[in-house]
C-alpha cells in the first residue's frame with residue numbers, strides 16, 4: 447500500500463491512500479516517520495505522526511504496514527529502556543548519538559542473541575492456544591514461551607536458539623517462535639478475572655498500613671506541583687514486592703529520568719537481593735519527545751506488563767504522570783479539530799481512562815497460571831485542583847486514592863499523603879491477610895492509629911482557641927502521640943534508610959507509639975505529672 451501526503455498540520459498529516467484501516471500503522475515520507483491512522487474520510491486518511499514532522503513535504507510517499515501499532519514481545523525486554531514506540535534507547539544511542547533522529551526503526555528485541563530453551567512439551571503433544579511449551583532464562587526469571595494457536599506438535603527442540611528461529615513446529619509446518627507482536631491498544635486475552643486477595647507491598651508505611659494496595663488493583667495519587675509524586679513513584683518502583691515493574695516516565699523532566707536510570711543500575715531489590723534493574727522495564731517519554739509518542743507510551747508499557755502477567759508474574763505498572771498523557775491526548779484531539787469537552791479534553795477522555803484501568807487485575811491466564819497487573823499512577827492536576835477532568839476520570843475507577851497535600855509538602859511532611867482525604871477500597875478484603883500473615887495486632891493498631899489522628903484533628907481546633915497549655919493533660923498526651931504518628935510513622939524520608947519499610951518494621955513502629963501512649967496514660971491516671979512523663 448503506497449499513498450501520498452496531501453496536507454501537513456503539525457503532527458497531523460492527511461494522506462491520499464486506499465485500503466487503510468483505522469489505527470493502522472504507516473511510515474510517512476522519505477525518512478519513514480512512524481504514524482497511526484486516526485481518521486478515515488472517503489479517500490483521505492488522517493495520520494498522527496509520532497515523530498517530529500519538520501522537513502516533511504507534500505507529495506512524499508506514505509507506506510501502509512497493514513496492521514496497527516504493535517509491540518514486540520519476547521525475552522530481552524527486562525532491563526530494557528524504551529521510548530514510547532518501544533525503540534530501545536541504548537541501541538538508538540549507539541547508532542545515532544544522544545539525540546534520536548526521526549524515522550529510525552530499531553527493534554526492541556535482539557533477534558540474533560542465543561537463548562537457552564528448555565522444552566516442557568514433547569513431539570506429538572496436543573497444544574492448546576496460549577499453552578506454555580517451554581521457557582528460557584531471562585536473568586533470574588523463567589521467561590515462559592507459549593503458543594498463540596492450537597495444534598499437534600511435530601517437533602520441539604532444546605538448547606541454544608535465537609528469536610528468529612523456530613523452537614517447535616506444528617504438524618502443518620507452522621513454527622512456534624520465542625517472540626511475537628501484539629497491538630498495543632488491544633488488551634491481551636486471559637481465561638478469567640479473579641478476585642484480588644493479596645496486598646502489594648509498597649514499602650511506604652502510609653500506604654501499606656493506612657491505605658493498603660491490592661495486587662491487581664489500581665491506585666492514583668493526584669498532587670499539585672512539588673508534592674512528591676515523582677519521588678513516591680520512584681520509591682515504589684524500588685521497594686514494592688512486585689515481581690516485575692514497568693515504569694513509564696510520561697512527559698516528565700529528562701533529567702529526572704536520567705537520574706532514575708543511573709540509580710536503578712546500582713540498586714538491589716530489597717525483597718530478593720537481586721539487581722533491581724533485572725526486574726524492571728523503563729519506558730521513557732520525557733517532555734522534549736514528540737507528543738503523539740507520549741500518548742502511545744502508556745499502551746506500549748501496559749502491553750509489555752500484560753505479557754509478563756501472562757507468564758504468571760505479579761507485575762506493577764507505574765506512570766508519572768497520567769496528566770501528561772491526557773494532555774497529549776488533548777493536543778491530538780485539538781489538531782484533529784474534534785469537538786472539545788471539559789477543559790478542552792476530548793469527550794472520550796473518561797472512557798479512554800477507564801478502558802486503560804480495565805487492563806489491571808488478577809487473572810487466570812490462558813495457560814492456567816495466576817498473574818496480576820497492578821497500576822499506580824500519579825496525576826498532576828493544574829493548580830492542585832482535584833475537580834479537573836483527569837483526576838475525576840481516574841477517581842471513578844481507581845481502588846486507592848491518595849491525595850497529596852500541598853500544605854503537608856510545605857511542612858516537608860513526605861510522603862505528603864493526606865490521611866483524612868485518602869481512601870482504599872481494598873482495605874476490607876485485605877484486612878484478614880495482614881492479621882494472619884504479619885501480626886494479629888495489625889488491624890487493632892490501625893484502628894487505634896486512626897482514632898488518635900482523628901481525635902487530634904478535633905483537639906487542634908480547641909487548641910487554636912485556648913492554646914495547647916489550656917488543654918487537659920490527657921488531651922495534651924494525645925496530641926503528643928498524634929505528633930509521633932505523623933513525624934515518626936507517616937513521614938518517610940526517601941533519602942535515608944527509612945525509605946523502605948517492610949511490614950514488620952511498620953508494625954513495630956506503630957506498636958511502639960501506641961504502647962507509649964497507653965502506658966503514659968496509665969501513669970497519668972496514677973498521678974504522675976505530665977511534664978515528668980514527657981521527660982521520661
Ligand SMILES: Nc1ncnc2c1ncn2[C@@H]1O[C@H](COP(=O)(O)OP(=O)(O)OP(=O)(O)O)[C@@H](O)[C@H]1O
Pocket residue numbers: 669670671672673674675676677678826860861938939940941
Ligand atoms: N519522601 C520524601 N522524602 C524526602 N523528600 C521528599 C520526599 N518526597 C518529596 N520530597 C522532596 O520534594 C521535592 C519534590 O518532589 P517531586 O519532584 O517528587 O515532586 P513532584 O510532585 O513530582 O513535582 P512536579 O509536580 O514538579 O513533578 C523533592 O525534590 C524532595 O526534596
Ligand SMILES: [Mg+2]
Pocket residue numbers: 675676677698
Ligand atoms: Mg514530578
